[in-house]
Structure formats: C-alpha cells, structure tokens
Amino acid sequence: MSTPVFLRDCADVTDPRAQAISPVEIFSAIGVGMNFSIGEEIYAQDEQTDMVYQVQRGAVRASRLLVDGRRQIAGFYYPGDLFGLETGLTHRASAEALCDSRILVARRSALKHYGEAGERLEHLIWRATGQELGRAQDHMMLLARKSAYERVAGFLSDVAARQGEAWSELAMSRQDIADHLGLTIETVSRMITQLQADGLVALESCRRFRIAAPDRLTDLVAA
Amino acid sequence: MSTPVFLRDCADVTDPRAQAISPVEIFSAIGVGMNFSIGEEIYAQDEQTDMVYQVQRGAVRASRLLVDGRRQIAGFYYPGDLFGLETGLTHRASAEALCDSRILVARRSALKHYGEAGERLEHLIWRATGQELGRAQDHMMLLARKSAYERVAGFLSDVAARQGEAWSELAMSRQDIADHLGLTIETVSRMITQLQADGLVALESCRRFRIAAPDRLTDLVAA
DNA sequence: CGACTGCTTGAGAGTACTCAAGTACTGTGG
DNA sequence: CCACAGTACTTGAGTACTCTCAAGCAGTCG
Numbered sequence A, B: 001m002s003t004p005v006f007l008r009d010c011a012d013v014t015d016p017r018a019q020a021i022s023p024v025e026i027f028s029a030i031g032v033g034m035n036f037s038i039g040e041e042i043y044a045q046d047e048q049t050d051m052v053y054q055v056q057r058g059a060v061r062a063s064r065l066l067v068d069g070r071r072q073i074a075g076f077y078y079p080g081d082l083f084g085l086e087t088g089l090t091h092r093a094s095a096e097a098l099c100d101s102r103i104l105v106a107r108r109s110a111l112k113h114y115g116e117a118g119e120r121l122e123h124l125i126w127r128a129t130g131q132e133l134g135r136a137q138d139h140m141m142l143l144a145r146k147s148a149y150e151r152v153a154g155f156l157s158d159v160a161a162r163q164g165e166a167w168s169e170l171a172m173s174r175q176d177i178a179d180h181l182g183l184t185i186e187t188v189s190r191m192i193t194q195l196q197a198d199g200l201v202a203l204e205s206c207r208r209f210r211i212a213a214p215d216r217l218t219d220l221v222a223a
Numbered sequence C: 001c002g003a004c005t006g007c008t009t010g011a012g013a014g015t016a017c018t019c020a021a022g023t024a025c026t027g028t029g030g
Numbered sequence D: 001c002c003a004c005a006g007t008a009c010t011t012g013a014g015t016a017c018t019c020t021c022a023a024g025c026a027g028t029c030g
Helices: A016-020 A023-030 A108-145 A148-163 A174-181 A185-197 A214-222 B016-020 B023-030 B108-145 B148-163 B174-181 B185-197 B214-222
Strands: A032-036 A041-043 A051-057 A060-065 A071-077 A094-097 A101-107 A167-169 A201-205 A208-211 B032-036 B041-043 B051-057 B060-065 B071-077 B094-097 B101-107 B167-169 B201-205 B208-211
Touching: A023 A051, A023 A101, A023 A108, A041 A051, A051 A108, A060 A174, A060 B108, A071 A108, A071 A174, A071 B108, A101 A108, A108 A148, A108 B060, A108 B071, A108 B108, A148 A167, A148 A174, A148 A185, A148 A208, A148 A214, A174 A185, A185 A201, B023 B051, B023 B101, B023 B108, B041 B051, B051 B108, B060 B174, B071 B108, B071 B174, B101 B108, B108 B148, B148 B167, B148 B174, B148 B185, B148 B208, B148 B214, B174 B185, B185 B201
Parallel strands: none
Antiparallel strands: A032 A101, A041 A094, A051 A101, A060 A071, A060 A094, A167 A208, A201 A208, B032 B101, B041 B094, B051 B101, B060 B071, B060 B094, B167 B208, B201 B208
C-alpha cells in the first residue's frame, strides 16, 4: 500500500544534522507559494519539468491517463509531502488539487544557488524519492496480488494512519479511490459496505469514517 | 493560476554532461565485483542496507513476498542497470540472480570518499532512482488497468526493446513473469499462445521469441 | 422544491483463477 | 545413444471474483 511521502520521516538516520532541520522550513524558505482551487491542474502529464512541489495546505492527487481514458492515480499527497519526484524527461503523471490547496514550488536546478539550505533540500528530495520508490513497490504488490476487499481495507487503514485521529476524512471521491486501487467505483462501494458489515470500519458519512477493529484490520492489511 | 515569471522557463532537465559519462565506467572504478549463481540471493527483503548495486553480467530480479507466500516482482535488471535503489530504513524487496551473474556493489555512504567520481556516481544513482520511480508508475498503470493480454504484450515488448535484437531471450521463468505482471503462470502461458496465434510475436522456443508485428504490438501496448 | 452530482445496490456477464492433465525440454545414468 | 526422471510449460474444464449496465438513494446547491 503506497502512502505519500511523509517529510518528517525523511530525516537521514545516519546524518544527525539533517534530523535537526525541518524540511518544511527549508522548503518554505526557497519555494514559491501558489494557490490552486479544487480540481485545478498543478502540472500536466508529459510536461517537461524541473520543478519539485510540496503541499502546504490541502490535498493533491497524481494521476496518469491512457489514451483510451483509463486512469491510474499514483498517489495522494497531504501537507508536508513532496510530490512531482518522478523524473524522466517529463512528468509521468499530472497532479491536481483535491480541494483548495496551497502548494510550494521550487526549481530543482535553482537549488544550488541557495547555498547550504538548497543543498539540504536537494538531499531531502533525493531521500524522499527513494522512499517514494519503496512505497510504489508496496503499491504494486497491492495492485498485483491483493483482493478488492484487502485493497480497500489497506487504503482506509493508510488514510487513518496518516490522519492519526479517531475519525478520518476522505479528501477524494470514490472514483479517485477506485482509480488508485485499480478497481471500479461500484466495487469500492461494495467493499466499504462489506467492511462496515464485518465491523472493521464505521462510516459517519460517505467521506468520514473510523477504524472500528484496528487489530483485525491490521491483520487483514498485513496478510 | 498565473505562474511566476522566474518559474516559467524550465531549464534543461537533462544535464548533457551527466549523460556523457557512462555509469558503467564510474561504478566499476568504485564498486566491488561479486559473483552470484542462479537463484542466489543478492540482498534480502527487510535487510537494512546502505548498498547500491549494478549488474555487470547476467540478470537480476527484485521480488517482494507477503507472509502468506504471495509474491510480486518489482523489476528485472540487466547489464548496466542499477538496482537496490528503494531506500527506507530497509530494502522493500529482495534481489536474486536469474542466472549466473556478476554484480558490482558499492556503499552509498562511502561515495563521498571517492572525490569527483564518487560525486558523479551519487548523481547517477539519484537520476536512476527518479527514473525508476517513473517506471514504477508505468507499471502500476499496467497492473491496475490493463488486461492480461495487454500486460503480456507490454512485457514482451519491453524485453525486446531492451535487447534491441531481432530475437530476444527471456532470462526469467513463466512464474517470474506471472509474478511481475500480477497474473498466474497459466494465464501468462495462454496469453503468449494467443499473441502467437494473432501473429504479434513468434516463439522459437519457450524462452526465445521475436516481435512479428511491431506496429500492431506498439498500438496494443500504447493503448 | 427540483435538478444535479455522487454514492450504493442489484442482476447478469466476462476475465482471470483453480485444479487437473498432458506435453516438451534438460540433464543424468545405463 | 537412449531411457528415464525431473522440471517447466501448455492446454482444458469449471469456478469465482470483479466488471458492466441499470436503477435507486442521498446529499448539495440554486
């Protein structure tokens, strides 16, 4: 199950100096803030780019389209997360705001002009990229080998873990969830209903839920 | 949303200097060569690590296991490829030799002691990591949204493109292919049979094939 | 209040899986 | 050189899970 990059986990364990500095601080010293309203595109698929982004407020989805309209959402990003890390010549995905959001943008090639802070941010970007790759591998496992029930359970478990509170909000639609998990919107809906029936999660509204049986859910996800 | 002027003109993402230097040369100056025989493990899943690897000769698979035995192969690596790039605290996957192979190994944290060559290798590693992330996103799309037929077609197309010759060899078993594509071994076999029947590929033996209709195959894969 | 969008539920269809048998390749020993 | 065993691959039949198509329900906004 891929979880977006947690910046605070990015500190270099082998480099105590890096641990002392908040990546959020570094980025806000160098990046430029931009506002995006719900649904607005932050960058386009196949766009040539040299930028790196951080969510300051709101939420973002990175999605990829096939010519026939099939869509895959590579990940969701929340405050503190870096995104736009996949670098070929062009972005492999586009990124859109899930709700009104504020995004910090920095130019990679300009980082070297910012002295030590720029160097440290560059380091954090690389580290975050390595972790994102690890998460991408987890997500491949989910897509390749897990049942619809396990995928949805894993997804809700991740969202809840991210938010860390009793009740969690889903920033994305059922269609977004489906496109992230490689399912249809109907199957996502059915699995959520099933998870409720099985007493693993409880929904207050269709966008707000809590984990009702953490142990059983963890077992299911770890499987 | 208007883009600030200084962000708008993207610098050239590809640094021509970096491209001019062969990663193979740099790595062989710094890395230590090790031989692995067929099936032998190069590193283990969940192993804490500071190493980076390059295939010098042979082929490697990176795989990930769930506790119940379900397996996912994250990727296959050939001469010149870097692997072991996914970095959390531990490797998310294990790596095994697909055939007798020679692997170069270098310690990441030691690169800084190798002066300019070490610095360049570090740069190449980061570049490769970004590209690997892009490839991982492509593979997620394949796993989430493509049919068995398209997956196998895409896989054979990739292998052929890598080898660049009329006839291509499959270094891996059907089981490996199945675990890479999120299918069963029987389905992989059936799809290959189907691709032959449709005149898209031709097999000489079960491990050796050529693309018989490149245009139609490309259309199918791009879909 | 009605229209709209997003979510849920139901019935039937299709794709890929499971289980099982059969075939081809590889290496070893007679 | 051939027979045999072992492994890898292919093919077949039936099943199951997820998808498709369709309808119904719920929350939101003018």
